[in-house]
């Protein structure tokens with residue numbers, strides 16, 4: 001079976017996990033901190049907070065920068081979790097149409113910000129691994145005073161990651177660049193966001209004596225903190241990740257560059273093979289800064305004389321499983337029930353009608369890729 005994405009696990013990963021399973025800490029132990037430090041260093045940020053999944057990272061991230069009633073610009077071309085995190089806060093998503101690479105269009109964001117100075121934030125998504133322009137985001141942040149959350153679930157390993165935002169969120173789901181099974185993280189340079197995120201991850205509880213507020217309960221007569229003492233200071237969650245997941249994350253992170261390089265090779269090969277083909281073209285021409293979580297081909301189904309359903313069926317018959325990323329969020333029944341309409345973002349709608357995600361993952365061999373390409377071109381030519 002050749003899926004659009006899958007994990008790449010080797011014997012080092014398995015040993016790393018097994019070591020932790022035989023040790024003292026399955027959760028809240030040293031591997032969590034080690035993973036966070038490795039992530040922060042690799043991504044060039046001051047702080048990382050490791051979490052149970054990418055949706056938890058979005059939820060916590062949203063809680064640190066927006067509040068109920070805030071208007072937030074976001075993209076319809078993402079997994080539903082991005083916009084859902086705005087709703088979790090009882091804030092209001094405003095869907096902005098996309099640009100030619102299906103990323104949120106920053107010019108349209110600026111138009112919206114000029115017209116409505118009550119917009120508080122932008123939740124941008126580094127779709128496919130191509131980061132939303134960090135200078136453009138930085139400009140909007142400065143000029144209009146908005147907060148920026150960067151959903152970087154697709155862009156670990158890309159050069160521009162976490163450069164123009166207040167915080168970036170990652171996912172370590174198996175199809176992503178590195179995996180911990182389920183997992184996620186917040187990356188930030190902002191100490192306040194970092195501390196708040198850590199507090200929210202663990203029920204709003206702190207064990208840091210420098211932050212205790214109930215002095216009489218917290219400290220004994222000798223002025224030292226009582227050893228049993230902990231304090232709940234805000235309403236938080238259990239969004240912890242385990243130590244064995246973090247051991248896998250550390251082992252995977254060491255291979256990130258290799259993984260991303262292989263993804264880039266695969267993307268460059270697809271680009272080359274689709275060159276001068278009038279039925280199929282890459283979503284964007286080869287971009288060295290993209291970490292290619294997805295490789296998206298745009299297909300002229302009308303000209304090809306085949307519809308997407310038939311294309312999928314024919315490829316599935318050859319054990320090839322492409323995908324569609326994504327059905328516009330404002331097309332989902334739940335969002336429609338809130339009054340949203342996909343026709344308000346016509347470029348996103350047009351993009352959705354033409355896109356397919358082709359297999360791209362480190363273990364996809366040249367031979368398998370060639371098999372995918374010839375199967376695809378065979379269907380389009382038939």
Ligand SMILES: Cc1ncc(COP(=O)(O)O)c(C=O)c1O
Pocket residue numbers: 053054055056078079081082125151153154170171172173182183184
């Ligand atoms: C763009 C985007 N945001 C958020 C998520 C949610 O991440 P997770 O599945 O780890 O909760 C995903 C994962 O599929 C994603 O692709």
